[in-house]
Amino acid sequence: MSHDFRVALVTCANFPDLWDDDHPLRDALRERGVIVDAVRWDDASADWSRYDLTVLRSPWDYVARRDAFVEWARGVPRLANPGDIVAWNTDKRYLSDLAAAGIPIIPTEFVAPGEAWTAPAEGEWVVKPTISAGSQDTGRYALPAQRALAEAHVERLTAGGRTAMIQPYLAAVDTSGETAVLCTPDATGELTFSHAIRKGAMLNAPGQGAKDPGAETITTRTPAPAELELAERVLATIPGGAKRLLYARVDMIPGPDGSPMLIELELTEPSLFLRTAPGAAGRLADAILNRL
Template identity: 80%
Template structure:
């Protein structure tokens, strides 16, 4: 299927022509004869039943309307990645399930509405909501000097009915940086390693410090054997199996002992850094064609 295919790449009002890094995918699909529309997930005029496949890409304004977004995902007839994955993966409490499977994650404390939280006596800590995108409402604090600021951040989020996660800020963010392992289905439909990138540090201070996604420092990186092995183990514990997925991004960082540790598993709307690996857009376009 190619020239008769019609695919929606899902975005939001802030990026009506898609995020720039998704343009290579759009162009690769069009080169293969696919009709491609960029459609906001909340566009009331959209008829999702007319698309052979609807692919989530940059619907980044869903955070304040999370329940509505999940309901929308469940209403779309042919969605990649699937709606149950969207519901599971957009709440970072999934990390506790991954840790329960015996895989290394950054130590994480979850604080729900009505819970009390006592800041650590020292160290650098990251505070963020479990439902977020693009580092929204995320900040780092050096304790004890900024303990009051950290506590106020937690209280502000929990008072608003949100669940908070608190994690130690790993120094490797500023030295080695994060490694993102990007996976796309191969010719057999198995999700497999496509390319890797290095991400530099973004959080510069407490709540209110600006985070500019456009300034994110991205460079190609070949993941180590240990990072690839951990990525495979993470994919193996995804509910329903990884073969259902059109893409996956596994964000890793060296832990205190130097071994890779999971930061996040991005299955809903991650940047795929297609401009950092020129052949990747074609591979993803071919995987979409195979789904059709």
């Protein structure tokens, strides 16, 4: 079956042939007669207008060039997910918008360049930049013993012109792990539940940084009703509506009372764990065909 549709799967120089987890999507599209190219987002020779759809997948080197990346995304004619979503979602200050809409997020303090931060008296805390991917520049600190390290981390980020965010480390990540709820469009275009995974802890012991991307333990998971309900509530708050999206990943963890809290809403370049869930790549390929 041939449609002569042409789709670009967007990647970066580190993964010229796409991240391994995206190969099932590439293959499923080709099986459906779609012409698929892997293209770097910053490839100056790319002609994005020749693609019927451009799908963001693994452009993970954008973090240091986020402004250029957002400008690029806004200029691509048919981008999934769209450029305005990329601009909103690549800065984790969007969590404030979700909190204001009543979504339970992990309590988060933001410290902008030029602002001072005083570490809490005790507890375990996570420090990271609001613009990052794959746990880059993220640290976990036990206070008061590692107060100086935590404060130096925040100062290093803000001195570099970045906004820092500080959150309590939730112990449930070591026992329950994170739940990522993956949603893709159904036949009507509405984002619906596709599959879910359990992700093990990404951060090492306090003061020892994060694991390498891809090194965390991923297994399939059946989400609890409360987790699916939270995912639905989160999708309902997305600027411009969730129906414009080709995928969404809602990451959550049990809070102190056991009910799920949002860690991140990933709408730009999340791993979709297509190898973990049989049929998921085919569902996403069908959603792309529907859109085409």
